[in-house]
Structure formats: structure tokens, C-alpha cells
Amino acid sequence: MGPLGFSDNNQAVGQTVAIGIADATGAMHEVKAQITGIEQSSLLGVSGGFVNKALSTSLANTQGIGAPPAAKNAFADATATFAPSSQSQVATMKNQLSAAGYTAQTLDDRIGTVKTVINGIIGVLDAFAVIALVAAGFGIVNTLLMSVQERTREIGLMKAMGMGSGSVFALFSTEAAFIGFLGSAIGSAAAIGLGTVVSRALARGPLSDLGGLHILTFAPASVAGVIILVMAIAFVAGTLPAWRAARQNPIDALRYE
Incomplete structure (x- = not known):
């Protein structure tokens, strides 16, 4: 019943x-x-x-x-409806009610409380994202340093054939940016695919009564921004390995075992 x-x-x-x-x-x-x-x-x-x-x-x-x-x-308590007012008029009304011993809240105030909680959750998630990006940056530095060491003879051969230090630096910096692009693109694609499946499953299952609810949404501009940010971090992280590769002496590099 x-x-x-x-x-x-x-x-x-x-x-x-x-x-x-x-x-x-x-x-x-x-x-x-x-x-x-x-x-x-x-x-x-x-x-x-x-x-x-x-x-x-x-x-x-x-x-x-x-x-x-x-x-x-x-x-x-009491609820009143007024014509649209400016922020200064709303503040004046609140002050007058406060002077009379009342507490006033607008709809924006109530929504703001919910937004504060949501912003707090988003802030925590952003902190985890920053930690992940820093860890990824150290991983890229370590990977490229090992790559420079393993390709010492190759670097020496390139410089012996006339490639300048700037070109070597650009080569390894571009490689770092490409690693960032590849990782962020694969991660974004996996997140979008998995998020879409989870969102549809929840919308058709436990949350089917909530019409029009979108659990997860992915804005193209936001995804592109994340990819560019990761590429920039990867480029900065690859600066030290690229600088080390550019400073290689071609004679010593060719003798490297």
C-alpha cells in the first residue's frame, strides 16, 4: 500500500x-x-x-x-517573497530584521550552504589530484633520466653528426611532453568510458527515480584543459633530463659502455 x-x-x-x-x-x-x-x-x-x-x-x-x-x-519562522532586489537592498533588509531581533536568510544563502559543502569535497579531491600530478612528475623525471643514461652512446652519435645541444634538449623535452599527452589521453579516455558506464548503471538502477540526474559529466573543454596541464607538467619535469642530455660530451658519450 x-x-x-x-x-x-x-x-x-x-x-x-x-x-x-x-x-x-x-x-x-x-x-x-x-x-x-x-x-x-x-x-x-x-x-x-x-x-x-x-x-x-x-x-x-x-x-x-x-x-x-x-x-x-x-x-x-516565516517565508516571504519579494521582487528581485540588489545585493545592497537585501543586505539592508537583513540588517533591519536583525535590529528587530530576527534572523533572515535568502534562498541564495541556503543554496550557498550546500555549495560550501560541495566545494569542500571538490577541494579534497583536487588535493588528491595535485598529489597524483606531483608523483607523476617525479615518475617522468626518473623515466627520462634512465632513458638518457641508456641512450648515452646514441646522444654522443647525434652530437658527433652535428646535432646541437639545443636540438638534443628539444628532443628530450618533446619526448617528455609526448609521455604526458599519451598518459593523460589514455587516462581521460578510460575515465570517460568507465564514468559513462557507471553513470548509466546508477541512473537506470538505484537512482532511477531521480529524473534528469547526471551522476558524472565530462565537458570537452575541461578534459582538454587537463590534458594540456599534464603535458605542461611533463614538459617541466623533463627539463632536468633534457638539460643533462644536452650537456653530454660527444667523445665521452661515444666511449660510454
Whole structure:
């Protein structure tokens, strides 16, 4: 049996329900209301129902039966809607309410609280990404230093045939940038492929009730930016090995065993 005795949510739309509410003396009353819509599920679950002004006024009047006159105008909180205002006008209104002993929050303030939590999570993930990039940079330095050592005779032969130090430096720097491009491109492709599969599986499975929800999205500009950033880090990381290769003496390099 579904909520309120209906087989599904759509069946509830248009139906009239009786809301039981107690007045100030404890006596129970019934207030009739018509269901005009249903709330979509969210990641935080269904937060509850929303009522229009007429129903909220009827509920408040019923709840205030038998209460002292002064208590009928006492509210724990209130929601008001205003025309679009500038930030200075909103600040002035908040200050006036604060001076009167009230605390005011706009919709942007409430959304900002959620954004703060999300930004905190993103910050932690960014920190892990920076650590991964630094570790990758050291890996590229180590790989290219070993490559320079193993290709000492080759470097000596290239310089003996007329290749200048600048050309040798450019060769190894380009190799470092290519390693960064290859690694970031393969990693991005794998992340997009796996993320798309996981997102579709969640959208069709546990989160199927959340219409229009995209768990993971990949913007082409962001992916391209990551690839360029990794290539730049790889290029910088390859500077030391390239400089060492460029300083090789061709005679000593050809004698290297």
C-alpha cells in the first residue's frame, strides 16, 4: 500500500485528503485539502509536502483555536517573497530584521550552504589530484633520466653528426611532453568510458527515480584543459633530463659502455 493509501503517486493527484490537527486546547479538527502535485525524489529523500497560502492559513487558524490572542500572531519562522532586489537592498533588509531581533536568510544563502559543502569535497579531491600530478612528475623525471643514461652512446652519435645541444634538449623535452599527452589521453579516455558506464548503471538502477540526474559529466573543454596541464607538467619535469642530455660530451658519450 502506497503513501496515503494510494497505489502510486500519480493516483494521489486531484484527490481530497483530510488533515488532522490539534488546536491549543488539544481538541482534534479536520482540514480538507486537495493534492495538486507530487514532489520528485532527491538524493536527500523526500523532504515533505508543500502547502499554498490558503491551506497554511486554515491550518494556522485551526491550530490557534483556544489560544490567547497574543499567541495567534507568534510564529517560529516565516517565508516571504519579494521582487528581485540588489545585493545592497537585501543586505539592508537583513540588517533591519536583525535590529528587530530576527534572523533572515535568502534562498541564495541556503543554496550557498550546500555549495560550501560541495566545494569542500571538490577541494579534497583536487588535493588528491595535485598529489597524483606531483608523483607523476617525479615518475617522468626518473623515466627520462634512465632513458638518457641508456641512450648515452646514441646522444654522443647525434652530437658527433652535428646535432646541437639545443636540438638534443628539444628532443628530450618533446619526448617528455609526448609521455604526458599519451598518459593523460589514455587516462581521460578510460575515465570517460568507465564514468559513462557507471553513470548509466546508477541512473537506470538505484537512482532511477531521480529524473534528469547526471551522476558524472565530462565537458570537452575541461578534459582538454587537463590534458594540456599534464603535458605542461611533463614538459617541466623533463627539463632536468633534457638539460643533462644536452650537456653530454660527444667523445665521452661515444666511449660510454
